[in-house]
Amino acid sequence: MEGFLPLIWVIFWYAASAPFIIYGVWRLKKVMGEHPESKSMLAVAGAFAFVLSSLKIPSVTGSSSHPTGTGFGAILFGPAVTSIMSAIVLLYQALLLAHGGITTLGANIFSLGIVGPFVAYFVYKAVRSIAGFNIAVFAAATLGDMATYVTTSIQLALAFPASAGGVMKSFIGFSGIFAITQVPLAIIEGLVTMLLFKYLLELKPDVFRIFHIYIDDKAASTET
Amino acid sequence: MSELRKLTLIVVILIAVIGLLTAFVPGMIGITPQWSGADTAASSKIGEISDYKPWFSPLWMPPSCEIETFLFSLQAAIGAGIIGYIAGLYIGRNETKRDQP
Numbered sequence: 001m002e003g004f005l006p007l008i009w010v011i012f013w014y015a016a017s018a019p020f021i022i023y024g025v026w027r028l029k030k031v032m033g034e035h036p037e038s039k040s041m042l043a044v045a046g047a048f049a050f051v052l053s054s055l056k057i058p059s060v061t062g063s064s065s066h067p068t069g070t071g072f073g074a075i076l077f078g079p080a081v082t083s084i085m086s087a088i089v090l091l092y093q094a095l096l097l098a099h100g101g102i103t104t105l106g107a108n109i110f111s112l113g114i115v116g117p118f119v120a121y122f123v124y125k126a127v128r129s130i131a132g133f134n135i136a137v138f139a140a141a142t143l144g145d146m147a148t149y150v151t152t153s154i155q156l157a158l159a160f161p162a163s164a165g166g167v168m169k170s171f172i173g174f175s176g177i178f179a180i181t182q183v184p185l186a187i188i189e190g191l192v193t194m195l196l197f198k199y200l201l202e203l204k205p206d207v208f209r210i211f212h213i214y215i216d217d218k219a220a221s222t223e224t
Numbered sequence: 225m226s227e228l229r230k231l232t233l234i235v236v237i238l239i240a241v242i243g244l245l246t247a248f249v250p251g252m253i254g255i256t257p258q259w260s261g262a263d264t265a266a267s268s269k270i271g272e273i274s275d276y277k278p279w280f281s282p283l284w285m286p287p288s289c290e291i292e293t294f295l296f297s298l299q300a301a302i303g304a305g306i307i308g309y310i311a312g313l314y315i316g317r318n319e320t321k322r323d324q325p
Contacts, residue, residue, distance in 0.1 A: 001263050003278030004270060040310045050303030054296050062250040062257030063265050096295050098282035099263075134231070156266060160273045170273060177265045184242045191235045196307075198228055203314040 002094075002101030009159045014106030020114050021087060024080035031077060038077075041200070041207050045073035046085040048196060052189060053089050053112075059181040067189035068148050071141030072196060074117035075124045076211055086113030111151035120144025137197050142190030149178040 005013070031038060052069030059065060069089075073082035090108050093099040100108050124140035131139075157171035201208055250257040270276055286292035 001267065002282045003280035004267065004276075006276075007279070040313070043306050044310050047303040047306035051300050051307070052303075054299035054303070056261065056296070058246050058257070058259045059262075060246050060249040061262075062255045062259065063262045064259050065262040092299060094282075095284065096286070097292060097299075098285040101280070101282060103280045156270070160270050160276065162273050173269055173273075174266060177262050177269060181262045184246060188239055188242060191238055195232060195235050198231055199311070200314075202228060203311060203318065 001104050002098065003103055004101075005104050005107055005155075005159055009155070010103045010106060012106075013104075013110050013155065017083075017106045017109040017114060020080060020083050021109065024083040027078065027080045028084055031081060035210050038207060038210065041076060041204075042081075044196075044200070045076060045082070046088065048072045048193075049082075049085050049089050050092075052192070053093070057185050057188070059184050061177070061181045063177065063181045065149070065178070065181045065185055067185050067192075068112055068116050068145050069189070069193075070112065070117045070148070071120040071137070071144045071189065071193045074120040074144060075137060075140055075197075076208075076213060079114065079117035079121045082117035083109065083113035086117070107152075107155050111148045111155060115151040116144040116148035119147035134194050134198070137194045138190040140190075141193035142186045145186035145189045146179065146182055149182040150175060153178045 028042075032042070049069035049072075052067040054066070056064045056066050068086075070082050070086055073085055087105075087109050090100050090105055090112065094101050094105055120140040120143065123143045124136050127139045128136040153171055153174035156174045157167045160170055161167045162169040162173070286295060
């Protein structure tokens with residue numbers, strides 16, 4: 001989508017994303033300084049986003065799209081740290097694959113690296129208070145993925161309002177492409193994220209304890 | 225069967241079901257699937273709404289489809305390699321801990 005956003009929106013989305021990236025770098029330094037043992041899990045979170053965003057999966061609409069892989073990092077390290085990981089993924093794809101783009105980088109960081117992880121983080125917190133760990137992780141990763149593509153649709157609708165019907169009409173059009181295509185992919189992302197959490201919990205439960213993830217769960221005490 | 229194995233099996237089955245649905249649903253609802261990227265569809269949608277022309281083109285494009293596939297695979301391989309390495313590291317450490325009580 002390189003060059004598809006008018007310059008004013010390019011500047012707007014860069015400006016909107018910048019504070020989150022700056023805060024994310026500060027958070028990342030803090031996490032690595034306070035919990036050096038979490039570095040390996042930071043690598044896993046970044047790597048997971050790398051893998052999932054490289055998989056272009058066909059969907060029920062007859063188009064293909066890719067999952068985001070940001071839910072895992074958002075639940076474990078918070079949304080700001082995940083923004084940095086998304087920025088790395090987006091730079092790789094923009095520079096080497098002509099996928100995304102430098103002009104759309106700000107807008108893509110905002111949807112993939114900020115809105116998605118924030119939604120995942122808060123959905124996890126909300127669902128975890130009323131349901132089990134697996135369901136909370138699944139809901140968070142699925143809805144975070146969906147939120148990313150709904151945001152993309154909003155961004156395009158704002159830049160390209162329909163001459164009759166305006167932003168709303170365009171939004172319906174773009175979300176018909178992005179959001180509907182994303183539904184099965186988001187469910188897959190939710191399932192795989194849940195599974196990754198379960199595997200890592202079995203291998204290294206102590207890392208999850210320092211971030212207060214899973215700490216209140218009965219299963220954690222029996223599994224260790 | 226352990227909880228983790230059961231969960232893995234359920235996830236694999238669910239993903240297989242989603243895969244099957246993907247193969248048949250477009251035909252059932254009357255879409256001829258192109259399986260092209262959603263961003264390609266969005267670009268043509270922009271063309272319908274306005275006569276907008278992209279004002280910037282990618283700095284570098286993969287010269288062929290094969291090279292693009294290679295770079296996407298490389299991205300997945302780097303990620304999968306890191307996850308596999310760290311998971312293996314933890315398994316090894318857990319085994320060492322068990323051997324030396």
